[in-house]
Each structure stands twice: as structure tokens, then as C-alpha cells.
Amino acid sequence: xxKVVNEAKGMVAHGVSACAGCGLELVIRNVLDVLGSDTxxxxxxxxxxxxxxxxxxxxxxxxxxxGNLENTxxxxxGIRAGLTAQGNDxxxxxxxAGDGGTVDIGIQSLSGMIERGxxxxxxxxxxxxxxxxxxxxxxxxxxxxxTTTTPGGKRTRRKDLMQIVIAHDIPYAAAASVANIxxxxxxxxxxxxxxxxxxxxIHAPCPTGWAYPPAKxxxxxxxxxxxxxxxxxxxxxxxxTVNYKPKELSPMEDYLMSQGxxxxxxxxxxxxxxxxxxxxxxxxxxxxxx
Amino acid sequence: MxxxxxLDGNAAAVEAIAMAKVGVISAYPITPxxxxxxxxxxxxxxxxxxxxYIRVESExxxxxxxxxxxxxxxxxxxxxxxxxxxxxxxxxGMASGCRVPIVMPVVNRALAAPWSLWCDHQDTMTVRDTGxxxxxxxxxxxxxDLTIAAYRIAExxxxxxxxxxxxxxxxxxxxxxxxxxxxxxxxxxxxxPYIPKNLRLDPKDPVIINNLTPSDEMxxxxxxxxxxxxxxxxxxxxxxxxFEKTFGRRHSAVEGYCMEDAEEAVVSLGSMSGxxxxxxxxxxxxxxxxxxxxxxxxxxxxxxxxREALENTRKIAVIDRTAGLGGQGAPLWTETAAxxxxxxxxxxxxxxxxxxxxxxxxxxxxxxxxxxxxxxSSPVWIDLKENAENLRQVEMYV
Numbered sequence: 133x134x135k136v137v138n139e140a141k142g143m144v145a146h147g148v149s150a151c152a153g154c155g156l157e158l159v160i161r162n163v164l165d166v167l168g169s170d171t172x173x174x175x176x177x178x179x180x181x182x183x184x185x186x187x188x189x190x191x192x193x194x195x196x197x198x199g200n201l202e203n204t205x206x207x208x209x210g211i212r213a214g215l216t217a218q219g220n221d222x223x224x225x226x227x228x229a230g231d232g233g234t235v236d237i238g239i240q241s242l243s244g245m246i247e248r249g250x251x252x253x254x255x256x257x258x259x260x261x262x263x264x265x266x267x268x269x270x271x272x273x274x275x276x277x278x279t280t281t282t283p284g285g286k287r288t289r290r291k292d293l294m295q296i297v298i299a300h301d302i303p304y305a306a307a308a309s310v311a312n313i314x315x316x317x318x319x320x321x322x323x324x325x326x327x328x329x330x331x332x333x334i335h336a337p338c339p340t341g342w343a344y345p346p347a348k349x350x351x352x353x354x355x356x357x358x359x360x361x362x363x364x365x366x367x368x369x370x371x372x373t374v375n376y377k378p379k380e381l382s383p384m385e386d387y388l389m390s391q392g393x394x395x396x397x398x399x400x401x402x403x404x405x406x407x408x409x410x411x412x413x414x415x416x417x418x419x420x421x422x
Numbered sequence: 423m424x425x426x427x428x429l430d431g432n433a434a435a436v437e438a439i440a441m442a443k444v445g446v447i448s449a450y451p452i453t454p455x456x457x458x459x460x461x462x463x464x465x466x467x468x469x470x471x472x473x474x475y476i477r478v479e480s481e482x483x484x485x486x487x488x489x490x491x492x493x494x495x496x497x498x499x500x501x502x503x504x505x506x507x508x509x510x511x512x513x514x515g516m517a518s519g520c521r522v523p524i525v526m527p528v529v530n531r532a533l534a535a536p537w538s539l540w541c542d543h544q545d546t547m548t549v550r551d552t553g554x555x556x557x558x559x560x561x562x563x564x565x566x567d568l569t570i571a572a573y574r575i576a577e578x579x580x581x582x583x584x585x586x587x588x589x590x591x592x593x594x595x596x597x598x599x600x601x602x603x604x605x606x607x608x609x610x611x612x613x614x615p616y617i618p619k620n621l622r623l624d625p626k627d628p629v630i631i632n633n634l635t636p637s638d639e640m641x642x643x644x645x646x647x648x649x650x651x652x653x654x655x656x657x658x659x660x661x662x663x664x665f666e667k668t669f670g671r672r673h674s675a676v677e678g679y680c681m682e683d684a685e686e687a688v689v690s691l692g693s694m695s696g697x698x699x700x701x702x703x704x705x706x707x708x709x710x711x712x713x714x715x716x717x718x719x720x721x722x723x724x725x726x727x728x729r730e731a732l733e734n735t736r737k738i739a740v741i742d743r744t745a746g747l748g749g750q751g752a753p754l755w756t757e758t759a760a761x762x763x764x765x766x767x768x769x770x771x772x773x774x775x776x777x778x779x780x781x782x783x784x785x786x787x788x789x790x791x792x793x794x795x796x797x798x799s800s801p802v803w804i805d806l807k808e809n810a811e812n813l814r815q816v817e818m819y820v
Contacts, residue, residue: 170625174490184633195628197493200512203486206478210448210487211623213474214494217445223625241486244479 140193143169148191149182153346155336155353156180158310159257160228164194166320167253171224172215174199174207176233179264180257202237204229205245208252224324227254231272232262235291246300246329253323254331256293259338267341274361275405276388276397279341285396289408293333298367303328306366309335311353315364315375322368335362343392355387360409365416372419381406381413424604424669431565431594432457434601435501435527435587438569440471441609442525445496445616448476448487453539454591455503455529462499473499481506485513492522493623493631497573497616500524503591504531507545511552517584518553518647520632521620523576524584525569526554530692530743531591532777540778541591543691543743546720547753553647555585555654556721558691562599565589567671568718573613574661580653582620588720590693592778604669612668651722658719675719676727680706684713686793687732689740689758691717694774694781698741701786712790717754725761732761737768739793741786742801743775751801771801779805 140146143164150157156179164171173196175181183191184198199207204227212225229238234256245252261279262268269279271291278285297305304326308316316334323330337353339346356362359382364375384406388394429437435458439447447466449459465471474491478484484500492498502510507528517524528546532538546556555576557568565587572585589595604612621631635643655675662673679699681687690698695716705712715731717724732738738758746752751759755771762769772789775781785805792802807813 169628172623172625181634184630186634187636187639190630190633192630193628195623195625196630197490197623198630198632198634199486199490200516203482203513206483206486207490209476209478209483210446210490210492210498211494213446213448213476213487214491214496214498214623217474217491217496218494240479241483244483247479248477250476 143193144183145191150179151338151340151346153337153339153349155259155310155338155349156257158313159255159316159334159336162313162317163226163228163255163320164192166317167224167226167324169194170222171226172196172211173226173228174204174211176201176204176229176238177264178230178233179259180228180230181264201233203241204233204238205252205254206241208254209245209248209250212250212252225252227252229256230263231256231258231260232270235272235293236270239296243300246297246302246331249328251327252329254329255334256331257334257336258293259336259341260290261341263338263341276401277393278396279393285401294365294367297331301370302331302367304330304366304368305333307333307362307364309353309357309362309364310337311335311350311357312364319366341393344390348390352387352390355382355390358382359384359387360413361387361405363413363416372416374416374420377417381409384409424602424608426600427603428598428600429562430596430598431559431562431589432529432596433461434562434565435569435589436461436465437603438566439499440465441606442497442570442573442613444473444499446474446476446488446491446498447500448478448484448491448498449500450478450481450484450502450506452481452503452506454531454595455501455506458501458527458529481509482513485510485517488524489513489517489520489522490623492524493520493621495616495618495622495624498524499526501527501529503529504545505534507549508533511549514549514552514554516632519643521582521650522584523582525572525576526584526586527565527569528586528588529591529595530588538777541593541743542776542778543588544745546586546588547744550721550753553583554721555583555719557585557587557719558717559587559589559594560693560695560716562594562597563601563671565594566601566603567665567669567673570609570613571661571665571673575654575657577616577619578657579619581650581657583647583650583654588692593693602671608668612665654722655724673718675724676731677716677718678731679714679716681713681715681731683711683734685711685736686790687713687715687735687738688786688789689715689717689728689738689754691720691743691754694741694743694786697781697783698786701783701790704783705790720754720757723757725757728758728761729765732765732767735767737770737793737796738762739770739772739789741772741774741781741789743781745773745776746801755801768796768798770796770798773801773803774805
């Protein structure tokens with residue numbers, strides 16, 4: 133046992149080396165604060181792996197396993213089965229992966245986990261590219277965003293993770309954002325209490341990859357919500373709830389122009405994004421009505 | 423009292439896994455392993471085996487889930503074959519590197535391409551350096567015995583290393599043979615309950631397993647794995663001795679047949695070893711001093727035992743059931759030749775039995791015949807057809 137000189141207040145240590153203004157750090161601190169110590173976490177290589185620590189040091193007070201990139205959900209399923217075999221039905225099993233480990237290389241094991249109904253809380257913190265390896269594009273990178281593998285801006289739209297997991301008729305799924313921490317914490321609690329698989333898709337701004345000043349993380353994410361670039365909603369046992377319902381979405385340009393990654397975007401593309409957001413918003417509202 | 427049963431190799435593997443009282447099974451079916459995945463699910467469904475069965479969507483997930491399940495403190499089982507093992511390869515290193523002593527039957531089948539459903543050893547040989555123990559079975563009784571022994575060996579505190587029990591696809595997996603199955607109480611006494619001796623995923627005693635390791639420590643952690651392998655040589659001997667005392671059947675890391683005064687010997691792995699023994703008997707009847715050496719433990723490779731067994735021979739034939747493409751020889755030859763490097767004896771490699779081709783008594787007779795004449799030409803592709811050069815040749819129309 134190591135002597136801890138200054139006990140951190142939450143489940144995450146002081147002084148972890150996330151970039152200034154990192155959205156992911158806010159996510160993990162709040163998530164673990166809600167879940168508490170009776171939690172086992174699986175983290176793949178990626179930005180969040182820094183919380184696993186390096187060498188003999190860890191950044192968290194909970195137990196866990198640093199897995200491979202594509203099998204976070206598989207490792208979680210194994211932990212759950214092992215705990216259940218020993219009569220433990222109280223520990224939260226948490227998968228904590230980025231968009232790359234979720235919507236790209238990890239989509240198969242996640243789909244298997246949801247289909248089997250494994251009781252696992254799976255969180256995708258979405259910073260919309262492979263940030264840890266140097267800002268390469270992912271299938272969650274939005275249309276028009278420049279990354280190191282989409283230098284001229286991404287030509288295709290992003291995958292819709294929420295709709296993919298909802299297609300499995302998952303018991304609980306929710307989209308959240310660091311711009312609304314109380315809403316995020318409430319959703320973490322609901323997911324924790326779900327008797328079955330749950331997925332939280334959390335918008336996690338990345339000043340390094342999105343190219344905006346680190347102090348503006350919350351502001352940028354708030355603009356994403358107001359413009360409909362990111363929507364807060366839940367799918368709870370078949371019922372949709374849209375958590376933020378403005379009468380009118382704010383201009384997409386405000387959101388896009390707040391970040392360097394959309395610098396090269398054309399007016400036509402901005403229009404397409406705005407239009408798609410409006411359509412999606414209407415669709416979600418109608419799903420909520422049904 | 424032990425009782426006789428008629429089982430095929432897959433059913434013998436299932437019997438051993440069930441008697442080891444695994445808590446979690448995560449298995450994905452693949453020919454010719456499928457009946458292992460099926461029978462285990464049936465035992466769980468009937469309640470005969472009190473375990474959680476995770477019906478995974480791939481072999482990659484099968485191994486991943488087995489690793490973390492076992493890290494929580496229960497035995498976890500899986501089994502695979504061929505391309506399934508290839509898909510698992512990335513996570514095989516996670517099991518061995520985290521010192522999770524999973525025991526996994528692998529039903530040997532050729533790797534694609536070209537597609538083949540049938541036996542050879544390319545699958546397990548491809549993963550021979552992933553840090554797993556590897557035991558090869560000659561018959562169905564071996565499948566049961568070596569699986570049971572593997573739990574003891576893999577879980578030994580000095581070893582803490584996962585183990586593959588390799589059984590030849592169809593030749594063993596689907597071959598009904600008579601075997602002796604001990605009482606559950608005897609197995610319980612022999613294996614004991616699972617006690618995690620190293621890393622554990624326990625919320626009450628939190629630890630992060632497998633974080634980024636600096637160059638400063640990596641070499642030493644690999645060295646520890648090497649020591650686990652080295653210790654396994656001793657533990658294998660101990661466990662096999664105790665196994666013989668308890669169950670009356672003798673196993674060893676290498677098994678010599680008529681080796682005491684043998685001048686010519688064939689070294690083999692797996693089900694072909696029985697045929698080799700038969701051919702040795704025939705040759706002995708003709709007055710030839712033939713012998714057979716069966717390697718049971720390929721990882722760790724018991725090079726000292728192999729050297730001692732081959733000490734008095736004049737010429738050595740090593741049969742590999744995999745091609746060893748681009749190498750001076752295939753893997754069993756490489757190891758045997760390395761063990762014999764100071765002896766000056768000719769060690770000739772024979773490539774045989776690929777993609778389900780039978781290694782018949784004629785094959786082994788041909789090997790002995792070639793060995794008698796061979797002046798150092800190796801490897802020899804035995805039983806190679808005359809049309810090898812133009813088989814399935816594609817005409818290019820430009």
C-alpha cells in the first residue's frame with residue numbers, strides 16, 4: 133500500500149495530466165462521483181487511459197482493467213458474469229471509452245453486450261476524433277470537421293450512436309453533455325439503477341482537437357446544444373424524452389465558427405448541417421410524442 | 423470409482439471443464455470445436471453446471487470476457503479452433519501478460535487461406551510465443567487428463583500462466599474413444615477450488631490492472647513470464663507424478679517409445695504419435711532399431727528431456743503438421759534442432775498432414791525410409807503430390 137499524502141475529494145486523483153479545458157476530465161470526475169467506490173471500470177487505450185495511470189501510479193480510487201481498444205464491452209461482460217457467479221449483484225460495471233473505441237473498432241462487442249442484456253453501464257465520451265493519437269478522424273467526426281486524416285474537412289456525416297443502441301431496444305440510453313452537469317449526473321444515476329445494459333453518449337469538448345481556447349469548453353458545448361449539433365435526450369425503456377427543447381435552434385454557424393476545425397467549411401455545408409439538425413430535432417420531438 | 427465412458431475429444435474436453443467447476447463460460451462456436459460450445463451451454467441450461475454462460479459474438483470477445491471473469495475470482499472457460507484462435511491472438515497476450523491462468527482446449531485446424539476445415543497445427547503454432555503453455559494430445563483420454571492436469575499446472579503459484587490443450591480436429595475432436603473418467607470428488611481433491619494468487623478485480627481492494635508500463639519495467643515483467651515458463655517444467659513433472667499416483671495413468675512432458683536403444687527416431691506432436699508408435703513396432707519386427715518421441719509439452723519446450731531422449735540415436739526425423747513458411751524448418755523441428763545443436767546428429771524436418779491430410783502408417787514408413795537415405799536435405803515435404811507445381815494454376819489472359 134502506498135501512503136496517500138493528500139487524499140483527493142472524489143474518486144479521481146489530483147493533478148492528472150489531461151489537457152487544459154479537457155471535457156473528458158469533467159465527465160470522469162462527475163461520473164465516478166455519482167457511482168462511488170463500488171465500481172469496477174474498464175478503459176481502453178485512449179485519452180481516458182491516462183486515468184489508469186502510468187507504471188506504479190493510478191489516477192483513480194476504484195479498481196479496473198485497461199483493456200484493448202475494441203473490447204471494452206466484452207471485458208465488462210466478463211466482469212459482470214464473474215461477479216454474478218460469486219453472488220455480487222451490487223457492484224457497478226463501467227465501460228468508459230471514447231468515440232473511436234465505441235463507434236468504430238468497438239461497435240461489435242458493444243452490440244453483443246447490449247443484445248445479450250448484460251448489466252453494464254457503458255459510457256462513450258465523444259470528442260469526435262481519435263484525440264489521443266493525434267486528432268485522426270473517427271466515424272463520430274461531424275461533417276466538415278478537419279482532422280489529421282480529413283485535412284480538407286470530413287466529407288461524410290457521423291454515425292448516430294444513440295440510434296444504433298436504441299435499435300437494440302436497450303433499456304436505458306441517454307445523450308448528455310459537459311455543458312449541463314446536473315443533467316449528466318442525473319443520467320448517470322439512472323443508468324446505474326438500470327437492470328440491464330445502459331449507454332451514455334456524452335459530448336466531451338477537446339480544445340486541442342477542435343481548435344478553440346481551453347477556457348471556452350463549456351461555451352462551445354453549450355452552443356452545440358443550442359444549435360442542435362448535439363441533442364440532450366433519453367430513451368428509457370422505450371420512451372423518448374428530449375431534455376432541452378428550444379422553440380427554435382440557434383444558428384449552426386455560431387457553433388461551427390467557434391472552432392478552428394470548421395474553418396474551411398463552405399456555406400453550403402453549413403446549410404446542410406443546419407438542415408440535418410433541424411430534421412433530427414423534429415424527429416426526436418415526434419418520437420417523444422409517441 | 424472411476425468409470426468408463428465413450429466420448430469424442432470435444433466431449434472429453436467438456437467433461438474436464440465441467441468437473442473443474444468453472445464459474446463463467448464464454449464460447450463462440452467454430453468447426454470443429456462447435457460441440458464444445460454447444461455441450462457447455464446445454465450443461466448450464468440444465469443446471470448440471472452452475473456457471474454463467476456468455477453467448478459471445480466472436481472469439482475475440484470470448485477470450486476477453488474469460489480474462490476479466492477469471493480476474494474477478496472464478497475459473498473461466500472458453501475453447502476455439504483455427505481462425506478463431508487467430509482472432510483471439512491479440513487478447514491471448516492479455517491473459518498471459520496479466521498472468522490469468524485460463525485453461526483452453528484448442529481444436530487444431532488449418533488456417534485460411536485456402537479454406538480448410540481440417541486438422542493441422544498452424545493455428546496453435548502461430549500463437550506459440552504468446553506466453554501460453556501448450557500441451558498436445560495423442561488420444562481422447564489425453565484430452566481429459568491433460569485438461570485436468572493443465573488446471574493444476576497453470577494455476578500453480580510458480581507458474582500463473584494460461585494453458586492451451588491442443589487436440590487434433592476430427593482425428594480427436596470427433597473420434598469416439600473409450601476413456602476413464604474419475605469421480606467428481608477425486609477431481610475436486612486434485613484441482614481444488616480456484617484461488618486467485620495474483621491480480622484480482624475486487625471493488626473492496628481496488629487495483630488498476632494492466633496500465634501503461636514504462637520501458638523501465640517491461641523487460642523485468644517479461645522476465646517474470648519467462649520464469650513462470652521455466653518453473654512450469656518442474657511443476658509439469660510434479661503434477662504428472664501426482665496425477666499418476668491419484669489416477670493411475672502416466673503422462674510426461676515428452677514420452678519416449680522404444681527409445682532406449684533407438685538409432686532412428688521420429689519426433690511428433692498430437693494424434694500422429696499413436697501411428698508413429700505402431701510403425702515403430704512394425705520396424706522393430708523387421709529388426710530395425712526405430713523409436714518414437716512424442717512431445718506433449720511444446721510450451722515450455724522440454725529441451726533437456728528431448729536431448730536426453732535423443733542422445734543415443736543416429737538420425738532424427740521431426741514431423742511438423744505446419745509448413746513453417748520461410749523458416750529453415752517448421753516449429754517442432756526448430757526446437758528439436760536447437761536442443762540437438764551440439765550433438766552433430768542429422769535432424770531432418772518432415773512436413774506432413776496439412777489441411778486434414780492423414781498422417782497414415784505409410785506416411786511414417788516413408789519418413790523412416792527417407793531418413794535412412796537422407797543426406798541432410800531438409801525440410802522434406804512428405805506425401806507431396808506430383809502435380810504440386812501446377813495444381814490450380816491460374817492462366818492469365820491478357
